[in-house]
Amino acid sequence: MSAPIFRDPVEDGAADPVVVRREGSDEWWMFYTDRRAGAAGPKFTWIHGSPIGVAMSLDGGASWHYRGTVAGLDDPADEPGGNTHWAPEVIYAEGQYHMFLSYITGVPDDWRGVPRTITHFVSKDLANWQRVGPIRLSSQRVIDACVFRCPDGLWRMWYKDENAGSSTWAASSKDLFNWQVEGRVLAGSPYGDPHEGPNVFALGGYYWLIVDEWHGQGVFRSDDTRLWRRQGIIGNEPGQHEADRKFVRHADVVAFRDHAAMFYFTHPDWDERSQADGPPDVAARRTAIHQARLTVVDGVLVMDRDVPEGVGLLG
Template sequence: MIAALTMMAAAASGPLAPKPLFRDPVHDGAADASTVYDAKAKEWVIFYTNRRANIPREDAKDVRWVHGTAIGVARSKDGAQWTYGGTANIPTACTGETLWAPEVQWLKGRWHMWLTVVPGVFRDWNAPRFIVHLTSPDLKSWTCGEKLDLKSDRVIDASVLALPAKGKKAGGYRLFFNDERQSKAIVTADSDDLIHWTVKDRLTQTPGEGPKAFRWKGRYWLISDAWKGLLVMRSDDGQAWTTQPGHILASAGAQPTDRAKGQHPDIVVAGNRAYIIYFVHQEGEDAAKADPEYYRRTVLQIAELKEKDGVISIDREAPVHVRLKP
């Protein structure tokens, strides 16, 4: 009887996510996740930057391993157990050799992807970067759209938020992105049609990247990677933002594969719950003691967000029973 009740309770609480949640089997450099539900296939899909973390480099300044990157794909029926699904079929006609930080959403009756492109493989960070918009009917075949005009030659890491309606008028959309020409601040741009964007405001005064905007518990939220943990901002209307003091996931975790700060978040909202998928460098692992290059490897982890009085917190040590809803 006790065993049966235990099994029922476990089933009701959702499957337990492993640590790590996902590890890329080719280059061991999964990062920058974007997670969506594919209703046709009845499964969850993660698109991620497929860093080439296990290839040799000439010296410590050689960053070609984070260039030449494809967009990896992982799939799951329950949001806890993930399998590798190869790489996304991204057309080269509008992109380049280096693809970073996909942002995938279902909007206006089709799938959209905003993708950071670096046109080449570079030994250093001195290269142009831009954001391209693509669309798809099925998350498998992608069609080139426009290159976004964001008034800078160094823009990365798109996140798109549907804004609230203004009376009888649709609210439009807001793009959050990193502009490296503005001290790597998070900047916004607005659009009525998801094609034409008008650059608006510099949202942060401190540098950061990987913004993720979402709506949860009656508020709008923005979580971004400040390189010393994740910066949290909240808004009641999607316009005026308040910055939460400190940073979440700033301290290394205690469990294997999670022993470094959390980086570049993705958020999956499931009813009243919300889960964060973040990546972690592997410098804290035992393998890094023998291999000084092992720290370049990155894995995806998951944790549940908690909110109280407008403040978000995360316990990365707590078991995560994933209860996702399509």
Template sequence: MRRFILLLVAVVAAAGSLTAQTHRAPAPLFRDPVTDGPADPCIFYNYDEQAWWILYTQRRANSEAPGPSFCYATKIGIAESRTNGASWRYRGTLDLEFERGVNTFWAPGIVYWKGTYHLFSTYVRGAATYWGGDGLIAHYTSKNGWDWKYREIIDVGHPSIIDPALYRDEQGVWHIWYKNCANSAIYTSTSRDLKHWSEGVQVKGVNPPCEAPKVFRMGDYYWMMTDPARGTGLCVYRSTDMENWQEQGRILTDGSNRMDDYPSACHNDVVVFDDRAYIFYATHPGEDNARRSGMPTLQYSNNQSYDSRRSSLQCAELKLENGELKCVRTDFEFFLPTLKK
């Protein structure tokens, strides 16, 4: 009897522990307490910090400067969770400067390979009061996620590219996708060492104009999401070979009843576990208010209001139903597990 009681207590305790692990995703998931302009999230597990990190473009939303100036002279910010995603704190920015002056960093992509973090960041020299400037993709390495060594500007045969996303296939080949600014289309290159890349070719089946590609494996397919950059949600594509893609419609095209989770999703990232996946994305919750008041929004180059400049990060659950991706924004269990190398 005593043995049975002890076993029962152990089972109940384990069940209670499992229940305590899951929680609701905060909404918004994160707001930058310094500039209030987080965008272009990229999530990964920092093994050295034993914490989940979101790297993001730190737009200067609280800066009263002409036009889209607040999207330039930006750094890569860090949001950290040591509570399996239940709460997030600002940890500062990455030191990525490798040239003189003040420069612009956008839309990071990161992978962990052979004991080293590899960061690929969009890089634009200087800053501007208008949209423009050649985009480059800078490659860095680090052992801890804090101290980064600049390696090179990757060469894919195109002069202006932004928004890198990476994936390693079953044969050990690295793939990188990015926006070619010359025609606003998604291109891809391959590499064996993350340093030497093939000449970029346009991705088949992905319709321009768009940006911010993200690729992941879920179920029997590879999936790609892109941002058409028109405030109309995210485009979804799927493929069996990562070469030929078929459009599957759009997700997150409108808002939810969660705080700041509207009017639609922008530039995203996805993390996949065995039985579930989460999508992380940015919103511009003040754009609807700005439109109603007659103020310019982010899509324009004139004087946006602070309300239209600010942004938030959000999270939702991705589910695979009958070969289609579905997004659950409310009433889903959220848990980012502790990982080991």
């Protein structure tokens, strides 16, 4: 019935989820932007100043339990605890975990003109993180990293460049530490549709790229992760549950052999079709995390939004 699988018990603003299994265990960890739905301050203060929240599942994703926020992510040169953390990407590779975090110094009340970087961290246990540092990419206003090992043997990062019309760009690396910008992958404004939150995965014999277009997820297909062709949009139609009738936003995908679990967030109480300037009050700012099931049918990515409550990733 597409019921929420998790809501942050402190701020009630869980967004931008990423899910990863802890190696050698049955633990699944969810990292997310911990938006401060009830924060005071003008304009978009509530979106900023966010830590990264963590939830854990011990039953294959059937239930999730809050385990706090991630410490140690601030730049030592910045004010401790007074900065903004968005949209973590977390993967396991080369014997350790890697986090690629959208990082903003301070707590701005607007997003226009504010610098943001994608910063790299490493960890042995998912709980304690060591800062590697910011990655030099196509501009000083980049967010929403997705990292995937591609068939050419390179690691590739897709991300949103806000200085380039909110378009998707790519960079590649042999070792996850040294990156080379490859260029724009999907056009943004004024040459295409602005978007954010790219996510890449393999399923059903193809590679897939989804992006948050703020009225659902744009879907692109590829044979090689280099050339992408648009398929259409998913997550633009409401789910059955009363808390899942809004647009699917900023999603992460965990792929298995014959299906994938897609994690996304919604604003259950925001009338997003008529209030395009953003949530007008605290209730509308609150968010919920949901899980959907993806399959490939005749070369088309199909989303089943109405996953029964209590079904885990493998279900």
